[in-house]
Amino acid sequence: MAKRLNGQALAARYETSLRTSVAQHLTTAGCPPGLAVVRVGDDPASGVYVGRKAQACGRVGIRSRIIHHPATASQQEVLESICRLNADPACDGILVQLPMPAPLNARQLLLAVDPAKDVDGLHPLNLGRLVRGEPGLRPCTPAGVMALLAHGGIALEGIRALVIGRSILVGQPMGIMLQQANVTVTVAHSRTRNLADHCRQAELLVAAAGQPGLVGAHWVRPEAVVVDVGIHRVPPPRQGTRATLRGDVCFAEVEPRASHITPVPGGVGPMTVAMLLWNTVQAWQQRCGVVGGITPVPLPR
Ligand code: GUN
Numbered sequence: 001m002a003k004r005l006n007g008q009a010l011a012a013r014y015e016t017s018l019r020t021s022v023a024q025h026l027t028t029a030g031c032p033p034g035l036a037v038v039r040v041g042d043d044p045a046s047g048v049y050v051g052r053k054a055q056a057c058g059r060v061g062i063r064s065r066i067i068h069h070p071a072t073a074s075q076q077e078v079l080e081s082i083c084r085l086n087a088d089p090a091c092d093g094i095l096v097q098l099p100m101p102a103p104l105n106a107r108q109l110l111l112a113v114d115p116a117k118d119v120d121g122l123h124p125l126n127l128g129r130l131v132r133g134e135p136g137l138r139p140c141t142p143a144g145v146m147a148l149l150a151h152g153g154i155a156l157e158g159i160r161a162l163v164i165g166r167s168i169l170v171g172q173p174m175g176i177m178l179q180q181a182n183v184t185v186t187v188a189h190s191r192t193r194n195l196a197d198h199c200r201q202a203e204l205l206v207a208a209a210g211q212p213g214l215v216g217a218h219w220v221r222p223e224a225v226v227v228d229v230g231i232h233r234v235p236p237p238r239q240g241t242r243a244t245l246r247g248d249v250c251f252a253e254v255e256p257r258a259s260h261i262t263p264v265p266g267g268v269g270p271m272t273v274a275m276l277l278w279n280t281v282q283a284w285q286q287r288c289g290v291v292g293g294i295t296p297v298p299l300p301r
Helices: 007-029 044-060 075-087 106-112 124-132 140-151 171-180 195-201 268-288
Strands: 034-040 063-069 093-096 160-164 184-188 204-207 225-228 232-234 244-246
Touching: 007 044, 007 140, 007 268, 034 044, 034 075, 034 268, 044 063, 044 268, 063 075, 075 093, 075 106, 093 106, 093 268, 124 171, 140 171, 140 225, 140 268, 160 171, 160 195, 171 184, 171 204, 184 195
Parallel strands: 034 063, 034 093, 160 184, 160 204, 204 225
Antiparallel strands: 232 244
């Protein structure tokens, strides 16, 4: 039976470390860290994520605000919001919540964010720094996965990994981060042939396909490490019952076969939020000239 990589518990440890760092440097900095989330429209899932991010900010001492535009907002209006936040000294981090409703151009909006405030790590300058292995703000979900693997004691050197999905948000940066940890990486996508065969060869499988239950037990190599980035709301089966969440992996089937597995919920999701907080505190420290960085969360020995 697989060991669970508990993102909820690890995220709580990251929050403790961040809360301490914020309190320690508050006097030197002169103001608390500030995060602004730019949300457009009323996508219910985005509403839940944005609410969780705001609550987590409150727990570590980051001041958060949500700039909520109606779905009818123009590209120019959203761009102007971003430009105001770029110039605002009380704002250290800007997150443009995705997906953006059509016909807005998300790429252009991400490009407008000051790279020093790009706590999502999605600006081309920060993605370029990632590719070059230079310091910079890193995309939160893959950074969260790397932290889960490190704290789970997973040895990555030389292993063979498959990342399913090639988005800018997850798949692409995940592939790069794993390569930089000396993993041999294959990135699969919607045109990949024989996906199941690729999966069965992987010692580490990262599922970020956006397809509920895509990965079943027969796709998983025995003793593989399985990371599930998917999060899908399953409507309640009957009136009076609750909606549930599931990932891209059939958890019940895969758990007995894998060596380690992330649950949904409580796996990658909380770590994405923890990395957003981390990036925001890092951006704040940089802007305020705080030296010493953030106290690291100790790895298991
Ligand atoms: N939508 C779902 N996850 C994310 C995320 O990590 N960042 C942004 N900007 N949008 C998202």
